Amino acid sequence: MLFAITVLHGILGLVLIAALGWTALKLAGLSTWGSTSGAAWASLISALLLNITGSYSYIFYRLRDPGTPRSIILETEPWVHRILFESMEYVGLIIPIMIAVATAAIVIYRRQLLETIPLRGQISRIVYITIFLVLLMAIAGFIPSSIAMVK
Amino acid sequence: MKNNFAVPGSLAAAFLSSSIAIILMGVMVYLREEVLNSILGIYPALGTFGGIWLYGYLIWLVLWIVLYFALRGRASMGSLSTWINFFVVATLLGILITLASLEWNTLFQ
Numbered sequence: 001m002l003f004a005i006t007v008l009h010g011i012l013g014l015v016l017i018a019a020l021g022w023t024a025l026k027l028a029g030l031s032t033w034g035s036t037s038g039a040a041w042a043s044l045i046s047a048l049l050l051n052i053t054g055s056y057s058y059i060f061y062r063l064r065d066p067g068t069p070r071s072i073i074l075e076t077e078p079w080v081h082r083i084l085f086e087s088m089e090y091v092g093l094i095i096p097i098m099i100a101v102a103t104a105a106i107v108i109y110r111r112q113l114l115e116t117i118p119l120r121g122q123i124s125r126i127v128y129i130t131i132f133l134v135l136l137m138a139i140a141g142f143i144p145s146s147i148a149m150v151k
Numbered sequence: 152m153k154n155n156f157a158v159p160g161s162l163a164a165a166f167l168s169s170s171i172a173i174i175l176m177g178v179m180v181y182l183r184e185e186v187l188n189s190i191l192g193i194y195p196a197l198g199t200f201g202g203i204w205l206y207g208y209l210i211w212l213v214l215w216i217v218l219y220f221a222l223r224g225r226a227s228m229g230s231l232s233t234w235i236n237f238f239v240v241a242t243l244l245g246i247l248i249t250l251a252s253l254e255w256n257t258l259f260q
Contacts, residue, residue: 079257082254082257083257086254087249090176090249103230108161109156122231
């Protein structure tokens with residue numbers, strides 16, 4: 001069960017990157033598939049689910065037993081936990097907030113978005129910064145998992 | 152100005168509540184070990200992360216709701232580019248405060 005949730009967490013990370021990419025493509029006018037608000041909502045829902053599954057896995061990651069991932073990483077490569085994992089843990093909390101702001105802007109301007117390219121360009125700035133942060137957090141989460149995974 | 156899009160109060164509420172919440176989350180992370188340890192340790196299995204998660208999102212949502220009802224009647228509260236710049240600066244500040252609390256010395260161990 002726990003391993004399934006950890007794997008689901010990884011899959012949701014990929015879904016989030018794809019959904020954010022879809023939102024960026026819609027805002028750039030490079031995709032005709034679906035709606036921009038649909039892409040933004042998909043990003044927000046996947047970010048919230050990613051957050052919930054990550055928080056659940058974290059309970060087992062941080063157990064004080066010698067065999068838990070946190071203990072193994074702190075013993076072998078302390079910087080991987082102290083810098084990479086903790087960056088993902090705390091900076092990752094603001095990702096759903098950033099996506100919620102982009103979604104609010106997309107929903108509120110939905111009619112103007114279709115015909116106003118500069119408006120899409122301005123909202124894209126939030127989406128691009130979010131994608132950049134999500135990719136950094138994905139790397140920061142992948143490295144600890146490759147040393148010791150929650151299962 | 153052609154690219155100067157007016158931000159209605161409902162969207163300004165989203166920008167403002169999110170900016171404040173991100174900075175407050177950064178402050179909570181920074182003070183998690185010493186000052187706020189007992190307040191943030193609401194669920195022992197999650198350590199201080201549980202409190203940062205709960206209080207951070209609670210502050211964000213409550214602020215958003217309060218500001219939404221306070222500002223929703225305003226048709227224009229400045230330009231979109233100004234609000235986006237404000238939000239990006241607040242986000243970077245929140246991230247920097249968070250990163251400042253990490254144990255960077257472990258990189259050289």
